[in-house]
Amino acid sequence: MTRALHDRAAVHRLDEAWLTAAWEAPGSRVLVIEQGKVHWTDESGPALLLVAPADAPDGERYFLGVDADDTAYFAVAAEALPEGVDAQVGHLYTLGSVLGDRDAGLLVHAFGLENWHRTHTFCARCGQPTEPVAAGHVRKCTVCAAEHFPRTDPAVIMLVVDPLDRALLGRQASWPEKRFSTLAGFVEPGESLRQAVVREVAEEVGAQVTGVTYVDSQPWPFPSSLMLGFHATAADDRIDVDGAEIAEARWFSRDELRAAVAAGDVLLPGTISISRHLIELWFGEVIPESNKW
Incomplete structure (x- = not known):
């Protein structure tokens, strides 16, 4: 029902040097998400299509965590999913019950963050634009510096x-x-x-x-x-x-x-x-x- 294998590793969210190194590591993996939609494959069972950071498109970047092998996982909120990819397009509704525990946990985490960022771009205190900080787990007002956290x-x-x-x-x-x-x-x-x-x-x-x-x-x-x-x-x-x-x-x-x-x-x-x-x-x-x- 509630499945996840990745450690959210919140201790790293404010460590810009660590985040930069993790993003540049060749073994790190990125889930590209566009308004709740992701690419997935079914070659040996349903699985998210995760790409290397160098192959990820531009977009807001969120650190999701690490696994037991210290592989770092990120999500990128793109304006559109990459074209020419040998994969299917899916959504949490359709994929949640068929993905393995690791992928289901990553997708729920990324989906929640991407939706929140997309719908909370302005400060509730002063109405000015906000920007993501803390590796995508906080938005901060660019004017009054108020911090806003994901809503649950x-x-x-x-x-x-x-x-x-x-x-x-x-x-x-x-x-x-x-x-x-x-x-x-x-x-x-x-x-x-x-x-x-x-x-x-x-x-x-x-x-x-x-x-x-x-x-x-x-x-x-x-x-x-x-x-x-x-x-x-x-x-x-x-x-x-x-x-x-x-x-x-x-x-x-x-x-x-x-x-x-x-x-x-x-x-x-x-x-x-x-x-x-x-x-x-x-x-x-x-x-x-x-x-x-």
Whole structure:
């Protein structure tokens, strides 16, 4: 679910001499990214196309980290992906579930940084242009010197079960028919994670939560969320969907969910997502992939 092998090596982000030497090292590797798109190959399994620094195009440069062999990894945010490359173009949505752990971790890191830099080019304090510093992990105002850091929005995502141990899945109004997933919502200012779970469940489906258990977390850079996963218990099986954000919600026993997925009546979230992880933890095994998002 959350996969990464590279050490972010934050100690080097302010060491310009080290960064320069790492960029010039022939063994260093660069991921070229353009508005979330990257090149990848499938010669011996899906893998990112990483190039030598000398072959990287111009663009903002971000230091991603090093691996166990001290290979340094960078990302370059280019205006366009290089042409004439024997590779395919992919996106985190399509590649996240098929890449190996190293490449998945590098792509999530690079995607989050590139999106943040692209959308935060001006100072929130004085409105003047900002520039990347700290090897791409900070933006600094060119006028008032205010420092701005990558934004991460905490969100709770929860699988709710009733006293009969049936799972509650909902469909957002904007989703196609048959697409169901866990409930989720952003944490509000001054709110604990447990409070957020209780509030979101009550707002979306009218259920009253009596127990909340933390399970796991997942960075979700679409564009900048941190998903905090929970299992929650409802007092009873009464639900009343809000009709705005949630169009419908249903309780499923394990047998009912297995049959609905097999028949194509329910589309579950893809294996890349923490929502799928929460569902399968409750289910007790991997749910066959008859369909996916």
